Amino acid sequence: MSFTVKSDIVAEKVAMRDAFCAKMIEMAKEDKRICLLDADLMGAMGTKPFKKEFPERTFDCGIQEANMIGVAAGLAATGMIPFAHTFGIFATRRACDQIFISCAYAGLNVKIVGSDPGVTAALNGGTHMPFEDLGIMRAMPGVTVIEPTDVTMIKDLLPKVAAINGVVYLRLVRKSCESIYGDGSTFEIGKANILRPGKDVTVIAMGYCVGQALIAAKELAEQGIDVRVIDMFTLKPLDRQAVIDAAKQTGSIVTVENHYVNNGLGSAVAEVLCEECPTPLIRLGSQDKFGEVGSRDFLADKFGINAKAIVAAVKKAVEKKNK
Amino acid sequence: MLSKDKKLELALTANEIRKEIIKTIASIGVGHVGGSLSIADLLAVLYFDEMRVDPKNPKWEDRDWLVCSKGHAGPAIYSALALRGYFDKSMLYTLNKPNTNLPSHCDMKKTPGIDMTTGSLGQGASAAVGIAVGNRLKGKDSYTYLILGDGESQEGQVWEAALSAAQNKLSHLIAFLDNNKLQIDGLVDEVCSLGDIVAKFKAFGWNTVMVDGHDVEALHDAIEAAKTSKDKPSMIVLDTIKGKGVKKFEGQASCHNANINADLEKECLADLDEIEKNLREGK
Numbered sequence: 001m002s003f004t005v006k007s008d009i010v011a012e013k014v015a016m017r018d019a020f021c022a023k024m025i026e027m028a029k030e031d032k033r034i035c036l037l038d039a040d041l042m043g044a045m046g047t048k049p050f051k052k053e054f055p056e057r058t059f060d061c062g063i064q065e066a067n068m069i070g071v072a073a074g075l076a077a078t079g080m081i082p083f084a085h086t087f088g089i090f091a092t093r094r095a096c097d098q099i100f101i102s103c104a105y106a107g108l109n110v111k112i113v114g115s116d117p118g119v120t121a122a123l124n125g126g127t128h129m130p131f132e133d134l135g136i137m138r139a140m141p142g143v144t145v146i147e148p149t150d151v152t153m154i155k156d157l158l159p160k161v162a163a164i165n166g167v168v169y170l171r172l173v174r175k176s177c178e179s180i181y182g183d184g185s186t187f188e189i190g191k192a193n194i195l196r197p198g199k200d201v202t203v204i205a206m207g208y209c210v211g212q213a214l215i216a217a218k219e220l221a222e223q224g225i226d227v228r229v230i231d232m233f234t235l236k237p238l239d240r241q242a243v244i245d246a247a248k249q250t251g252s253i254v255t256v257e258n259h260y261v262n263n264g265l266g267s268a269v270a271e272v273l274c275e276e277c278p279t280p281l282i283r284l285g286s287q288d289k290f291g292e293v294g295s296r297d298f299l300a301d302k303f304g305i306n307a308k309a310i311v312a313a314v315k316k317a318v319e320k321k322n323k
Numbered sequence: 324m325l326s327k328d329k330k331l332e333l334a335l336t337a338n339e340i341r342k343e344i345i346k347t348i349a350s351i352g353v354g355h356v357g358g359s360l361s362i363a364d365l366l367a368v369l370y371f372d373e374m375r376v377d378p379k380n381p382k383w384e385d386r387d388w389l390v391c392s393k394g395h396a397g398p399a400i401y402s403a404l405a406l407r408g409y410f411d412k413s414m415l416y417t418l419n420k421p422n423t424n425l426p427s428h429c430d431m432k433k434t435p436g437i438d439m440t441t442g443s444l445g446q447g448a449s450a451a452v453g454i455a456v457g458n459r460l461k462g463k464d465s466y467t468y469l470i471l472g473d474g475e476s477q478e479g480q481v482w483e484a485a486l487s488a489a490q491n492k493l494s495h496l497i498a499f500l501d502n503n504k505l506q507i508d509g510l511v512d513e514v515c516s517l518g519d520i521v522a523k524f525k526a527f528g529w530n531t532v533m534v535d536g537h538d539v540e541a542l543h544d545a546i547e548a549a550k551t552s553k554d555k556p557s558m559i560v561l562d563t564i565k566g567k568g569v570k571k572f573e574g575q576a577s578c579h580n581a582n583i584n585a586d587l588e589k590e591c592l593a594d595l596d597e598i599e600k601n602l603r604e605g606k
């Protein structure tokens with residue numbers, strides 16, 4: 001693991017889906033076991049170049065997510081390494097039992113890619129907005145749960161995901177996201193990234209919220225609050241030590257996730273804090289509300305997971321700590 | 324066509340599988356007996372006639388695969404596997420006991436010879452499609468056999484998989500539907516009828532026939548015919564009786580999951596001994 005953090009947070013030039021597809025093609029050239037499944041969202045996911053390159057290892061199952069996951073399980077049983085993509089809601093809600101029994105319980109090597117997490121579902125609205133997928137996947141024994149933060153990370157992580165012998169849930173922004181990491185950065189699954197050292201409060205973020213946390217930390221620094229920022233891109237297995245260290249060294253924690261506060265990152269961090277070192281905690285994320293339609297920025301503001309919300313939460317966290 | 328001797332041998336093997344099902348379930352006192360007994364003839368034909376397997380090398384890459392999607396028929400599969408030599412018969416009597424490798428529902432992580440974990444109905448159908456595709460990708464000529472229940476076929480996933488198998492032209496996927504006409508809550512026709520199941524699978528693009536699921540020769544012939552398919556999956560609908568071979572169970576929905584105490588075990592085995600006697604006497 002060796003990463004650098006960019007000094008300015010700007011939008012990625014390459015969409016996450018394009019980086020995903022390019023890396024999948026690269027991997028499939030080297031490893032004949034890699035195959036790709038989809039449920040009529042190859043166009044949306046930008047994976048048609050993979051199909052063009054490897055038609056025999058591409059299975060667009062049509063609009064049948066349950067069957068797609070089962071087919072992926074069967075492929076894995078024969079030694080293939082299937083990556084099955086659909087929107088996160090369909091992957092984790094509609095095909096939940098298929099992932100649980102045919103993949104996880106069966107001990108098979110299936111990678112599930114759920115796209116459009118939380119507010120990034122934007123104009124597809126509440127029906128398409130996964131705020132619960134992390135919770136669903138975290139509940140399954142032995143499943144690795146990852147949300148790559150940017151293009152640099154997805155490129156580095158995909159071969160590592162393929163190398164895990166088991167079910168991995170990859171939560172993936174489909175379109176452009178903020179660029180956080182310097183070129184050539186490398187990452188370790190299960191190891192949190194400390195993006196800013198900080199001593200007053202720690203913000204633990206995932207996915208879309210990582211860039212927001214860095215923007216907030218910069219603003220707070222100008223106000224004299226020194227914030228530690230952690231990118232917890234692996235939700236499971238959680239880097240417990242990073243949470244414990246942050247609690248002991250900064251005395252107060254804010255979690256921020258593009259997800260319900262229940263069962264996702266906030267819950268996972270709360271579990272560690274309660275068990276190891278009770279510490280004031282504020283959890284940002286959807287507060288038991290369904291998603292709704294709107295632009296990403298509008299929704300991030302509405303659900304309180306943008307830099308503005310983080311700044312306010314950190315100030316509260318400082319107060320809590322000093323009580 | 325089977326020779327007279329082979330036909331008798333397979334019929335006797337099916338009867339042995341039934342005896343082991345009874346003894347296995349009796350060893351723990353309760354189990355899914357009805358839907359296990361109904362597929363015993365099929366398992367005799369598959370494991371002792373049609374399937375290319377090596378019991379000493381259950382993960383042999385060139386083997387034929389079997390997915391028992393009606394995963395609760397585990398006791399039937401285990402009995403067939405034990406008789407075929409995958410493991411010692413004594414292991415059968417560990418069914419559902421603490422730390423067993425033979426749970427109620429098929430588990431590929433635990434039992435030698437189990438190719439896919441099943442138990443949540445409908446899911447084995449998709450897995451079988453994936454296995455057939457995977458073996459084709461790897462250049463294998465293996466067959467993938469799939470056993471579905473009739474009640475199970477009320478699951479939407481079965482029909483997703485049916486479309487998928489036809490779309491992928493899976494000529495090496497041969498499925499069986501154990502049409503024993505009963506499910507937990509009663510007659511399939513009264514709970515949620517499958518209607519004309521042969522016509523339905525035909526309409527989904529499968530080679531489809533219906534045979535007597537208790538006639539080993541008919542089963543053999545249907546499988547051989549299915550193996551000539553060039554570009555379609557095959558469905559062999561089995562006309563069967565739930566609880567077949569045991570008078571007390573035959574045709575009873577309650578035998579889906581039934582208690583078998585020592586007295587009932589004796590009664591069941593006596594029925595099966597009589598069947599064996601009749602088979603040997605050519606009746």
